[in-house]
Amino acid sequence: MILLNLSGTVSKFRSYSFLDDELNVVLIFIKALDRCRLFLIISKIHKKSSKRIPLPPGPSPWPIVGSIPELYQKKPIFRWILGLMKEMNxxxxxxxxxxVHVIPVTCPEIAREFLKKQDAMFISRPITMATKYASRGFLSTIFSxxxxxxxxxxxxxxxxxINPFRVRWLLGKRTEEADNLVRYVYNQCIxxxxxNIRVATRQYTGNAIRKMLFNKRYFGDGRNDGGPxxxxxxxxxAVFTVLSLVNTFCVSDYLPFLRRFDLNGHEKIMKEAIRIVNKYHDPIIDERIREWREGKxxxxxDLLDALISVKDSNGKPLLSTEEIKGQVADLVYxxxxxxxxxxxxxxxxxxxxPEMLQKATEEINQVVGKERLVQESDIMQLNYVKACAREAFRLHPILPFNVPHVSIVDTTVAGYFIPKGSHVLLSRSGLGRNPKVWVDPLKFNPERHLKDPSVKVILDEKDLRFISFSTGRRGCIGVELGSVMTSMLLARLLQGFSWEVPHGESMIKLNESRTDLFLAQPLIAHAKPRLPEHVYPAHKNNY
Structure with a gap:
């Protein structure tokens, strides 16, 4: 998930003002530096660099600050980067x-050289304002x-x-939340x-991880219809605001002396979002730790118990309270x-x-029938359903780039010099939509993943032709868990309901948001139950 301009996901966080004037003053000051001194610096750098393998191609940077002016002016920055790469072919x-050298990549072969052949060289992460807050000072795994x-x-x-035993052990909790998803949508129907599919899908993923972490669905009283x-x-x-900020190009991450100005307003927003997340997490974690320490x-x-109960070689708790809190947040993000x-x-x-909907529901009917709800044990046989999810990961990734990999040594990749400290960004959209790899890359076509009927479809992509879950030493540990959650989410929605555009509309608008890769507007669809009434989960007490 990384390096986006601030997403418009949460409108209430947009109210903070951005300090444009301060940045303009800084840029004017930089541009006004003595030209002769800059010329000498540039000449020295050029003389030194001319003796070694060249860097990958890119725009001519300003002296000292590089492309910081463009970083501030070309918004969203990921579209500028990918557009310029396309222009440069x-x-x-x-x-x-x-x-800092930022190295974006849109070629699977080059991506494999980074994350397979030389994975050990690109094992670190950048230190940024947002990731420091999100990880409680780099105590957890993703951003450390x-x-x-x-x-x-x-x-x-x-x-x-997150191991195979735990994934199986948590099956019951995930199934409860898959049932609650069906109950919630069914109640909307009647x-x-x-x-609102965005609300329903985020409610399911949020419920599932909360149930696995805290053994509870709601922080408060919840709703009788199963909704949030x-x-x-x-x-x-708040969680999605944190995610948008850790995936943001921020000027002060590259020019740390500017951080005190909070030029983009990001730090103020991040502090508030983290405060809200901690408001819900911390009391639960503190109380649970106390119960374990007092022998109650x-x-x-659940997973929180698993983190608390880990012991060191002396039988003492291995993780501090802050480490537990940081890792819990990591798992949510x-x-x-x-x-x-x-x-x-x-x-x-x-x-x-609609022919895709029909084909997917026919597959579910054949494998599962209409007298019971689809279960995780059925997913292995639902190749077409998984192909639809896989195609969504390819064409509509969650982020333009993956979390940056930082080089720990100077090295050479694809014939180019990659300096120590470079931030390597695999372009999720660039890989998945690469016309050299994919035929008709902008068309949603699940059939492209079903060419060999003897091979079971998986959501992971080992050859980095697109990125569903990150790979390598810093890859996603929870690929199995993420795959079953994704597949069950789609399978339950397809099995339980017939879907069509809202009355009075002819089709769903598939416009991509300008500032990120979400649908520009949340998906609103009309649903009708397609199973016998007794199959739908009855109302249960809140958890």
Whole structure:
């Protein structure tokens, strides 16, 4: 998930003013520096660099600040970067921001050289304002630079938290939330209202990870129809704001002396969003730790218990309270956005092509029937349903770029010099929409993933022709979990309901947001139950 301009996901966080005047003053000052001194610096750098392998092609940078002026002016910056690469007809480029070389890549072969052949060289992460807040000072796994802390937390995740045993062990909790999803949409149907698919999909992913982490769906009283309560709405708004900010190009991340000005307004927004997330997480975590320490709890019932109960070689708790809190937040951030975005897009595309809806439901009818709800054990046989989800990951990725990989040494990739400290960005949209790799790349076509009927479709893409889940040493540990959550989300929506455009409309508008890769407007669709009434889950008490 990384390096976007601030997403418009949560409108209430847009109210903060941006300090444009201060940045303009700084830029004017930089441009007014003594030209002779700059010429000498440039000449020295050029003389030194001319003796080595060239950097990847890119725009001519300003002295000292590189392309910082463009970073501020060309918004959204990811569209400028990818557009310029297309103009230059290159699949690897180099943009210098301050003294940081940012290397975007749109070619699968080059991407494999970075994350397979030389993966060990690109194992670190950048240190940014937003990732520091999100990880409680780099105590968790996703955003932490390489080092002992990252290795420690990864060992804990792999051995105790996100492993095949835990995924199977948590099946019941995920099934409860898949049932609640069906109940919620069914209640919308019988109420005669159109369904907001974005709310439904994010509610499902948020509920599922909360149930697996905290053994509870709601932070407050929730709603009788299975939908989100006011607490969950506030919480998910804050979570998606955090995600938009950790995926943002921020001027002060490349020119740290400017951070005190908060030129983009990002730090103020980030602090407020993190405050809201912590408001809901911290009391639960603090109380649970107290129960374990006082002996009131000694049985692992969810992932929070698993983190608390990990012991070191002396039988003492291995993780501090801050490490637990940081890792809990990490698991939330890693779980909620990717499946919900892919399925919102998949359903939007399929509603506009009803033959796809029919083919998917016929497959589910054949494998599962209409007298029970689809289960995770059925997913292996639902090749067409998975192909639809896989195609959504390819064509409609959650982010333009993956989380940056930082080079820990000077090296050479694809014949270009990659300096130590470079930020390597694999372009999710560039890889998945690369016309050299994909025929008719902008067309939503699940059949492209079904050429060999003997091969079971998986959502992961090992050869980096697109990115559904990140790969390599810093890859997604929860690929299996993310895959089953995504597949169940789509399968339950397709099995339980017939979908069509809202009355009075001819088709779903598939416009991409200007500032990110979400649908420009949340998907609103008309749903009708397609199963016998007794199959739908009855109302249950809130969890």
């Amino acid at each position: 290159t699949e690897i480029a180099c943009f210098r921001f301050g003294d 630079p390489s080092g002992d802390q990252w290795k420690k937390m990864k060992r804990v995740l792999v051995s105790e938290v 109420s005669g209202v159109n369904v 309560g006011v607490e969950e709405e506030e919480y998910m708004d 709890k000694n049985e692992v019932e 890693a779980s909620v956005d990717n499946p919900s975005n892919a399925i919102e897009w998949a359903l939007a595309e399929m509603i506009n092509q």
